[in-house]
Amino acid sequence: MDGYLGVIVIVAVVAVLAVGGLFLLFRPKAKDRPTVEAPPAPRAPGAEEPQGGGLGEQEGGLTTTLPPPAPAEELVKAPEIEVPPPSAGRMVRLRGRLARSQSAFGKGLLELLSRDRLDDEVWDEIEENLITADVGVAPTRAIVEDLRTKVKVLGTRTPSEVRAMLREELLTQIAPELDRTLHVRPHGERPAVVLVVGVNGTGKTTTSGKLARVLIGDGNKVVLGAADTFRAAAADQLQTWGDRVGATVVRGPEGGDPASVAFDAVAKGFEDHADTVIVDTAGRLHTKTGLMDELGKVKRVIEKRALVDEVLLVLDATTGQNGMRQAQVFAEVVNITGIALTKLDGTAKGGIVISVQRELGVPVKLVGLGEGPDDLAPFDPEVFVDAILGD
Template sequence: MDGYLGIIVIVALVAILAVGGLWLLFRPKAKDLPPAPPAPPEPKAPVAEEPAKTGLGEQDGGTTTTLPPPAPPLEELIKAPEIEVPPPSAGRMVRLRGRLARSQNVLGRGLLELLSRDRLDDEVWDEIEETLITADVGVAPTRAMVEELRTKVKVLGARTPVEVRKLLREELLAQIAPDLDRTLHTRPHGERPAVVLVVGVNGTGKTTTSGKLARVLVGDGGKVVLGAADTFRAAATDQLQTWGDRVGAGVVRGPEGGDPASVAFDAVAKGIEDKADTVIIDTAGRLHTKTGLMDELGKVKRVIEKKAAVDEVLLVLDATTGQNGMRQAQVFAEVVNVTGIALTKLDGTAKGGIVISVQRELGVPVKLVGLGEGPDDLAPFDPDVFVDALLGD
């Protein structure tokens, strides 16, 4: 019995040793274990991307990516208009003389041809008178000219072309009154700027004349403020703003339909604050037959005078309107004491005689003339240049 137990114990030990040996022989090795999962990468701080260049970008996996250029700054998109430097006023009318000569030769050359005839009978003098009236010289000035010419021709007797031209030149100059003071009063008074009030009916070119006058004064070295007192027409305010921006002149404007007198007052106040030389007030176009509108124009002038004196009241007339322009001038002169005439579109009409008639009727000199559509085609009126242009070379 004891022998069996010993054998069983021995067999059991052998079995245990055999199983242990097999386990050691066939246990799994480290390289057969599955790999540990990789640790998550540490988050990196974001890096600002460089702005892409125009053209082709870098190639990634065979695909080309093109990035748009960066948008320019807002201040570069909204650029102030380039300020222009206008030419000075001196010699402007001489430079523009050719335009005047082309349009006015009907008056000057027509008179020269008639006065050069061998025999000046009543019929010829009637033609001379008709030529003058057609050119809007006016009935009274025409009769005065014809009488004076007839007297001089009788005294002169035989007439050469040179003598006829000299005779006619002297008479035209006398009628245009070269001795009238045509000074444009635009210089400041101490700390107060000169104030120019621009008036006239619709369509004569007041806003354009105001803008061109600003160019004339800036070209002469002055500092200008523009007042957009035509508050009833938004286009006029925008147009004046454009004129001011081009030459660096300040522009005072008000709400559409606002009080024109208030805008005019504010413009003068800005002129004083900015130490400007001249303030130009562009008023609304008024029909001379509308009493209420004319009264309002008088109010604008009175309100301005609470701040500064009005040095010039320029009445803008369209030379092509002829004698109708004369009636306009008379009514405006009664309301605001016109000190000078700005005659526009003088290059586009054969009726330059209105220069004579408007001065004779009002006793007010023509101070400025418009001789084209360009920005620098407004010129101080020069009687000698005007008459020479009428008569040609």
């Protein structure tokens, strides 16, 4: 009996071991277990279902959808378009700047003319002051002769009478009756064309850009032609001026044909229904005949498409009588219709206004009175003379 029980116990142990081995052999592995997904997080009322295709993070078997990244900010922003002030009243606003540079000339003349006794020595001093101020020899003699006559008629002179006398004489010499209108209005479908000429260093390209600001400030649509293809920075400089005020700039390859660029600018003016096309030409050395001839070619090529309404000669007021010689040479090549006198607020002598008009018979139409973008102003003879004489 005991032997029989022992056999049963041994059989039972073997059976238990066999079942345990089978269990270990066939138990499910971890990767075969079904994945139990966590319940979705509660959503706020009105929230949208997450869309597929977004970025996700795997975290403990849960998938979190991230919002798409914000678009990268543009690295290059378009320049902000400026709104220039209108041209009306510009010279009045800039009068203080003009007075600071020119009043010594006017006050010197007033002091001399106010002396009780005006002998030949005083008149010689008055003449010297006028010539030093770049009035020119012929205009100076005319002014002195007229002033001598007026002094004899007046006899005793009060300060106010002396000032009125000198003011009248200076205005007469500056010729306020000259037509200083800028011809920049379109002719039906044809834009007005302004050709800007002058020697390098006078501020020609800057004047072209500032003139575009003046015209746009008055409500005109402007196209700029960068026909100065020989100076590397000229087209870029003009492009900067155009970008600031929203003027279209037509340019060509460096060293290209200036006449071709000028023609294309006029064509663009027609295409865009612009009011005015301003063509900035290369700075011509007035001693080099070939370059001057090329300027004549630019004008002739433009006139195959449209008339040139205005030829502005840009002169640096600080060059004095040397600027006069430049003006005379340019006048032989193109029909100058007006003068833009730059740097009149610096060390310039105001008499250059009188001498350049007298020599050329062409009016000063624009004056540059500072380095700022809006420091180009239509020339006003009365404001100019009053600034010279002071209040």
